[in-house]
Every structure is written in C-alpha cells, then in structure tokens.
Amino acid sequence: MAKLSFREALNQAMDEEMARDERVFLMGEEVGHYDGAYKVSQGLLAKYGERRVVDTPITELSFAGVGIGASMVGLRPIIEMMTFNFCILALDQIWNNAAKMRLMSGGQYNVPIVFRGPNGAAHMLSAQHSQATENWFCNVPGLKVVSPATPGDGKGLLKAAIRDDDPVIFLESEIMYNDVGEVPDAEDHVLALGKAHVVREGKDVTLIGYSHGLKAVVAAAEALAKDGIDAEVIDLRTLRPLDMETIARSVRKTHRVVTVEEGWPFGGIGAELAYRIQHALFEYLDAPVTRVTQLDMPMPYAENLEAACLPNARDVIAAARAVSYRT
Amino acid sequence: MKTLNLVQAVNDALAVALEAHDDVVLLGEDIGRFGGVFRATAGLRERFGEERVIDTPLSEAGIIGTAVGMALYGLKPVPEIQFSDFIYPGFDHIVNELAKYRYRSGGQFPCPVTIRTPVGGGIRGGHYHSQSPEAYFIHTPGLVVVCPSTPRDAKGLLLASIRSPDPVLFLEPKPIYRKAVGEVPEGDFEVPLGQARVVREGGDVTLIAWGAMVSLCEEAAARIAPSGVECTIIDPRTLWPLDIDTIADAVSATGRCIIVHEAPRTCGFGAELAALVQERCFLHLEAPIRRVTGWDTPFPYTLEHAYLPSVERVLDAVEATIAF
Numbered sequence: 193m194a195k196l197s198f199r200e201a202l203n204q205a206m207d208e209e210m211a212r213d214e215r216v217f218l219m220g221e222e223v224g225h226y227d228g229a230y231k232v233s234q235g236l237l238a239k240y241g242e243r244r245v246v247d248t249p250i251t252e253l254s255f256a257g258v259g260i261g262a263s264m265v266g267l268r269p270i271i272e273m274m275t276f277n278f279c280i281l282a283l284d285q286i287w288n289n290a291a292k293m294r295l296m297s298g299g300q301y302n303v304p305i306v307f308r309g310p311n312g313a314a315h316m317l318s319a320q321h322s323q324a325t326e327n328w329f330c331n332v333p334g335l336k337v338v339s340p341a342t343p344g345d346g347k348g349l350l351k352a353a354i355r356d357d358d359p360v361i362f363l364e365s366e367i368m369y370n371d372v373g374e375v376p377d378a379e380d381h382v383l384a385l386g387k388a389h390v391v392r393e394g395k396d397v398t399l400i401g402y403s404h405g406l407k408a409v410v411a412a413a414e415a416l417a418k419d420g421i422d423a424e425v426i427d428l429r430t431l432r433p434l435d436m437e438t439i440a441r442s443v444r445k446t447h448r449v450v451t452v453e454e455g456w457p458f459g460g461i462g463a464e465l466a467y468r469i470q471h472a473l474f475e476y477l478d479a480p481v482t483r484v485t486q487l488d489m490p491m492p493y494a495e496n497l498e499a500a501c502l503p504n505a506r507d508v509i510a511a512a513r514a515v516s517y518r519t
Numbered sequence: 520m521k522t523l524n525l526v527q528a529v530n531d532a533l534a535v536a537l538e539a540h541d542d543v544v545l546l547g548e549d550i551g552r553f554g555g556v557f558r559a560t561a562g563l564r565e566r567f568g569e570e571r572v573i574d575t576p577l578s579e580a581g582i583i584g585t586a587v588g589m590a591l592y593g594l595k596p597v598p599e600i601q602f603s604d605f606i607y608p609g610f611d612h613i614v615n616e617l618a619k620y621r622y623r624s625g626g627q628f629p630c631p632v633t634i635r636t637p638v639g640g641g642i643r644g645g646h647y648h649s650q651s652p653e654a655y656f657i658h659t660p661g662l663v664v665v666c667p668s669t670p671r672d673a674k675g676l677l678l679a680s681i682r683s684p685d686p687v688l689f690l691e692p693k694p695i696y697r698k699a700v701g702e703v704p705e706g707d708f709e710v711p712l713g714q715a716r717v718v719r720e721g722g723d724v725t726l727i728a729w730g731a732m733v734s735l736c737e738e739a740a741a742r743i744a745p746s747g748v749e750c751t752i753i754d755p756r757t758l759w760p761l762d763i764d765t766i767a768d769a770v771s772a773t774g775r776c777i778i779v780h781e782a783p784r785t786c787g788f789g790a791e792l793a794a795l796v797q798e799r800c801f802l803h804l805e806a807p808i809r810r811v812t813g814w815d816t817p818f819p820y821t822l823e824h825a826y827l828p829s830v831e832r833v834l835d836a837v838e839a840t841i842a843f
Binding site for chain 1: 604607608610611614615618619622623646647654655657658659660661759782783785786787788789790791793794797798801804806807808809810814815816817819843
C-alpha cells in the first residue's frame with residue numbers, strides 16, 4: 193500500500209489506463225501545459241504527448257461533444273470539467289447524446305466516456321461555483337454516476353469508469369484533493385461500479401453517505417458510539433445505479449436510516465433512497481427514513497453562512513438520535 | 520365561462536396578460552408569424568405587434584438569456600421553449616442566472632420570467648420531443664415549477680405565474696393540449712401558486728399525479744370504483760413550492776399512496792413526494808408507497824405505449840397496495 197493524495201491517486205489511475213490502452217485520452221481546459229487546474233493531470237502531457245492530452249478552448253459544450261463523437265468511433269475519452277459547475281453548459285450533449293446514443297442507434301454505437309472533475313462546495317466559492325450536481329445526472333437513464341470518498345476508492349473507481357463501455361459521470365471533491373490515504377499498488381486495483389462499501393459495522397442505525405459528506409457521517413458515528421448508539425456507515429461510492437442489496441442487508445439489521453448528502457434536499461439522492469428503502473423494507477422500518485442535506489437555497493459566499501448551509505456531524509447525530517427516538 | 524381546450528386556455532391567458540400589462544413580452548421560436556408550433560400564441564402578434572410577440576432564432580440559450588436581461592430591466596418576459604427537450608442548452612441561464620439573481624443581488628434584482636414549455640410523451644415524437652424534465656428544476660432552489668392538468672388551471676396558473684415576482688417554469692402537458700377540454704372563466708382570473716387540487720375523494724388509496732397523468736388516474740379510479748375501492752386523487756399543480764399539507768392529509772386519511780409520473784423513475788419527482796410522505800405519514804401508512812412512472816430508459820419511439828404509465832399499470836399498483 194502506498195500513501196497517496198487524492199490528486200495523486202486519480203493521476204495514477206489515468207496514467208495506468210493510458211499506458212494500458214492507447215485508445216484512452218484526456219481532454220479539457222488546461223489539462224496539458226498547465227497540468228490541470230487542480231494538478232490532477234500532472235506530468236501526463238510530458239509522458240503521452242499532445243495527441244493524447246488535449247488542451248481545449250473554454251467551451252464545455254464543444255469539447256463534451258467532441259469527446260462523445262470520439263467515443264462513438266472507438267476512442268475512450270476522459271473529459272475533465274474544471275468544475276462540474278461549468279459542466280452545466282454541456283448538459284445538452286451529455287443528457288441528449290451521451291446518455292441516449294446506445295439506445296437511439298439500436299446498440300450500434302456505445303459511448304465509453306468519462307466526465308470527471310470537482311463537484312460540490314469547496315470553501316467560499318458562492319452560489320455558482322459550489323453546486324452539488326449529482327442529482328441532475330441521477331435522473332438520466334443511460335448514465336452511471338460515481339463519487340468516491342477516499343484516494344484508494346478514487347483510483348479503483350476511476351479505473352473502472354474508464355474501462356466501462358457506457359458514459360460515467362465521475363464526481364470528485366475539490367477540498368479533498370489533498371487528502372492522503374492508502375492506495376493499493378496493484379495495477380488491477382479496479383473497484384466494481386454499482387457497489388457500496390460498509391465503512392463501519394453497527395447494529396442500531398444505518399448512516400448512508402458518499403464523497404465529502406462521508407466525513408460528517410464517520411465523525412457522527414464515532415460520537416454516537418460514545419452515546420451508546422452503534423451506527424453502521426455505508427459509503428455509496430456509486431450513486432447510479434444504487435447498491436440496494438448492501439443497503440437492504442444493513443436496514444434489515446438496524447431498522448433505522450439516515451441519508452446524508454451535500455446537495456439540495458428537494459429531489460436529491462436521499463429522496464430516491466427514502467423511496468426505495470420504504471418500498472423494499474416497509475416492514476423492517478421503525479422510523480421514517482430521515483434526510484440530512486444542504487439547505488434548500490443557493491450557496492452563500494460568507495464563510496459562516498456556507499458552514500451553516502452545509503450538513504455537518506452535528507446534524508447527522510441529531511437525525512440519528514431522532515430516528516432512534518432519543519431526542 | 521367559455522369552453523376551451525388546454526392550449527386555447529394558454530392562448531387566452533397570454534392575451535389577458537398582454538392586454539393588462541404593457542411590460543409583458545413573449546419571445547420564442549415560431550411564436551409570432553406562425554403562431555407557435557402548437558398554436559399557443561396564434562393571433563397574438565397580429566393583435567399586440569412584433570415588438571411584444573418576438574420571433575427568435577433557434578437558440579434556446581439566447582432566448583432564455585435575453586429574457587433574463589429583459590426581466591432585470593423591468594419587463595415581464597414569457598419565453599417559449601418549443602419542446603422541453605430543447606431547454607438544456609439554456610440550462611446554465613436557468614439554474615445559474617434566473618434561479619439565483621434575486622439571492623445573489625441581495626434582493627435588488629428579482630427575475631420575473633415565466634418560461635413556458637410543452638412536456639410529456641404520447642404524441643409519437645421520439646426521444647427529443649417527449650421528455651418530462653421536471654426533476655432538474657424542482658431540485659434547483661429559486662425556481663417555481665408549475666404543471667396544469669385542466670384548461671381552467673392552465674389559464675389561472677399561467678396568469679399567476681406571469682405576475683409572480685420570481686422565475687417560473689411553466690410545464691404544459693402537450694399530449695392533452697387538445698384532449699383536455701373544459702370550462703374556463705372569461706377575462707382575468709388567477710389560480711394561486713402552491714395550492715394542490717383535490718380531484719376526487721375516496722377513502723382507500725391516494726393517487727398523486729400532475730399534467731397528463733391526472734386524467735389517467737381519473738379513469739383508473741372510475742374503473743376500480745365499482746369493485747368497492749375508492750381513490751382520492753391529488754393534483755399538486757405547483758410542483759415547487761409543494762402543497763405537502765394537502766397531500767399529507769389525504770395520505771394520512773387513506774393510509775395508502777401511489778405516485779404517477781411520466782418522467783424516468785430514478786430520482787424523479789416521485790422520489791421526493793415519497794420521501795416527504797413517509798416522513799409526515801409514517802405511522803399512518805398501511806403499505807409501502809408505490810410509483811408508476813416512465814421506465815429508466817431514454818424515451819422510446821415505437822414503444823411509447825409501453826413506456827408511459829397506463830390505466831392498467833395504475834390499477835395494478837392500486838390492487839397491489841390494497842392487497843399488501
């Protein structure tokens with residue numbers, strides 16, 4: 193096991209996949225000569241040259257479309273969005289072309305493409321640069337949506353996303369690029385998409401989180417343990433498709449669920465989880481599935497207001513106590 | 520009262536708004552000379568002139584961006600996006616400008632834009648003319664989202680939307696543009712935003728549906744009533760802000776709930792409704808909440824009858840929830 197930062201782990205994943213498969217190439221704003229706005233593509237231009245690490249103009253709609261075209265004729269593009277806030281400009285290409293092409297062409301064309309980059313709030317970037325965009329993708333048939341919480345998962349899931357034959361939205365966290373964690377050395381460290389991970393076993397309440405939000409969940413679980421509530425923590429890893437098997441196994445044991453996300457509440461990932469859990473596990477539930485989310489408003493700029501807007505461990509603890517009827 | 524279909528009611532509301540308010544402006548593709556591809560704006564250019572009923576190029580981002588600018592300068596623009604499937608090139612303007620202007624400017628610039636756009640399938644339009652994109656807009660704070668199911672509501676809600684100080688996505692169910700016919704008050708009248716309509720009352724199960732799915736649920740309720748199962752039907756009418764009290768009261772009374780929508784299943788508006796209902800009605804629920812929705816595939820061309828919820832699928836869900 194090597195200790196790597198999130199940024200290094202993602203870099204290694206791209207490097208290994210580009211070495212393994214010459215069809216894989218990287219394209220986006222400043223991914224080449226500048227080594228990436230967040231240095232995730234550091235050294236790749238020097239190693240693979242300008243044909244495989246392509247700097248683009250500032251036009252997300254265009255290079256998303258070029259990538260989709262390239263994937264339809266046999267290449268396997270990784271498209272870096274400098275942030276997913278800017279990916280909003282490319283949604284027509286992703287929703288209407290990438291997601292639909294396999295079905296629309298009767299299976300003649302598949303679109304093996306990865307759109308990756310930072311997502312969500314990243315400290316005082318205000319309303320237009322702090323958006324958690326996952327739910328705009330999770331309602332779209334034809335897309336897979338992945339959001340890792342650790343450097344090791346980041347590497348294993350990105351490699352799986354690059355090898356996947358269909359479009360994958362790969363959501364990173366800007367404030368986690370410097371996080372350090374253990375990353376398996378094996379070149380075939382590939383984690384299956386669509387599989388959740390039980391981070392902590394417990395019997396009293398199931399806490400479900402992902403990406404940066406998982407930190408609040410883990411901190412809450414530790415605090416709850418001191419209070420006699422033994423929480424099980426599940427990291428979704430993949431948001432679409434959801435791993436309902438792992439979730440069901442946990443809920444049959446705990447009978448209580450709290451979902452945690454850094455996106456907006458109305459129609460978020462927690463809503464889908466709540467539907468599926470009550471539908472599949474109605475007779476097991478001892479309390480309503482309870483959601484912890486960002487407040488339902490544009491992200492404020494001020495540091496204190498941003499903190500008040502985002503979910504934290506305190507909110508998760510309060511929700512876990514509420515579903516345990518221990519308020 | 521006069522008898523109108525849904526698209527005539529939209530046209531009537533636009534005429535009333537243009538007559539009553541000098542600052543109301545319509546813009547969109549083919550809405551002027553041609554009168555709109557669904558005839559929603561027929562006759563309005565002739566009556567109000569080309570400065571108030573503006574034909575635009577094929578540029579949805581341009582249409583919505585222009586409307587945002589017009590609103591900031593004091594007009595009340597009502598852009599039409601010809602099919603909601605074409606709205607995505609304008610998505611950045613909608614979620615980053617329209618939805619956030621009031622907040623970002625500390626209340627200095629409200630953005631009173633009402634985007635009208637036809638939604639839904641059943642017209643053999645294929646992937647790019649059949650989508651129901653409400654999930655993206657209900658998820659975004661700052662947007663009001665409306666979807667009428669009757670001519671009366673279409674007129675009253677559209678007038679309320681145009682007069683709202685905040686941006687509204689006004690989703691018009693195109694499969695019932697001509698099929699939905701009913702009495703509509705003449706002249707100026709509003710249906711308030713944020714209030715659900717109880718379409719039918721019954722003690723056994725609550726059906727929640729909007730747009731074209733309301734009449735489908737009415738048919739299902741009528742078909743099952745002779746066997747002794749009585750359905751309440753709630754049409755939220757405004758998807759955000761949601762009248763959750765009316766919904767929660769109904770589900771608490773019946774103990775059973777089915778949500779019907781055309782959009783794909785996963786992370787659709789049905790998920791949010793279910794999450795809220797189980798939060799509010801947990802101890803009243805006799806059975807799991809069910810969804811009858813479009814499938815998790817792109818909208819099919821030849822199989823749209825299999826993709827869209829049908830009376831039979833709603834009845835299957837009613838029987839399953841009663842039998843639970």
